[in-house]
Amino acid sequence: MGSSMGVPSNTRAQEYRCITQPAQGTLSFEVTGYRQLLRAFAGKFISSSSIQVGGYSWCLHYYPDGDSRKESKGFVGVYLELMTKNVEVKALSDFRLVDLTTGLPSVIFQGKQPRLFNTVDATKRANSWGLVTNKFLERKELEASSVYLRDDRLVIECDFTIVNEPLVVENMRTTSAAEALHQNLSRDFASLLESKEEADVTFEVQGEVVAAHTIVLAARSPVLKEQILEKSHITIEDMQPAVFKALLYFIYADSLSPSMDGLDGNEKIELAKHLLVAGERYDVQGLRSVCETNLCESLDVSTVADMLVFADQHSCEKLKDACIEFIACNDKLDDLVASNGYNHLKSSCPDVFVDLFEKAARSRKI
Secondary structure: OOOOOOOOOOOOOOOOOOOOOOOEEEEEEEEEOHHHHHHHOOOOOEEOOOEEEOOEEEEEEEEOOOOOOHHHOOEEEEEEEEOOOOOEEEEEEEEEEEOOOOOOEEEEEEOOOOEEEEOOOHHHHHHHEEEEEEEEEEHHHHHOOOOOOEOOEEEEEEEEEEOOOOOOOOOOOOOOHHHHHHHHHHHHHHHHHHHOOOOOEEEEEOOEEEEEOHHHHHHHOHHHHHHHHHOOEEEEOOOOHHHHHHHHHHHHHOOOOHHHHHOOHHHHHHHHHHHHHHHHHOOOOOHHHHHHHHHHHOOOOOOHHHHHHHHHHOOOHHHHHHHHHHHHHOOOHHHHHHOHHHHHHHHHOHHHHHHHHHHHHHHOOO
């Protein structure tokens, strides 16, 4: 009934600096059998599985029909709870509902200031809960939705950051009306691609046939526009079907395909690399930047050398800078030198070492 898992973000840029980052986590709580739980747990809560973040244990509490207070009747309630005993922790949290037709989350409640979680004093148990509101969302609004409540199922997510030092929070970003419209437009175009309704052009990629719409492709890719004006069946050379499908998804929805979330780390990195190259090949605006951001966020000691070679080969300056920054700030240089990509880096990109050592000297890490 409840589950917890990490949900990667596809749109959050990350730069590597020699500073301590606050601990962050995401709790995802899938609720199935919504109507049955509504009858069985009125005024009561259901707990998600717990996860460890920052050395502490956390879970979500979900109230199907509000908590015990009269004013909460008819509302969904959601709380983040600190389960570790005898500690005080400050955390900032955002709560979202997932659009089950696209897999994309929408912010429902966003914390403005960090909240103190206190489990030292048992008489102050309420302080162990990060109160969202006992009026998180009206039940009738949720039940009228065909995207958040679907097949008697909903998914609630909570992103939270543990604040170890005083934090000034300014200009917290919420989903604007324009952004909501963009999400709806992206969802509708993604559905059009999936349905193949009125499709008038086909692509054959390693024996697999993929249908699409000329008017959408022509608007988003000048290269494809030129190709589809000449013929309605096109064979794509030197590209995997998964890459081409992900390319089409971005062309239609202006976002990365949700199918990428189901890949493991290495598969996701390789697909992002191929997708970046495909975006260049077909001149799809924005795809290169999104892929580059994802690759910046995926750096680790075992892959950063290979990633730096890739960045140099494809003139990805943002990714190249992130790799150099990561290496210069990392205290596991022995592991880096022992990685498979290190010798390749030395032989393929000697000029990169000048940038690398200059950066390392400035950081005084080498």
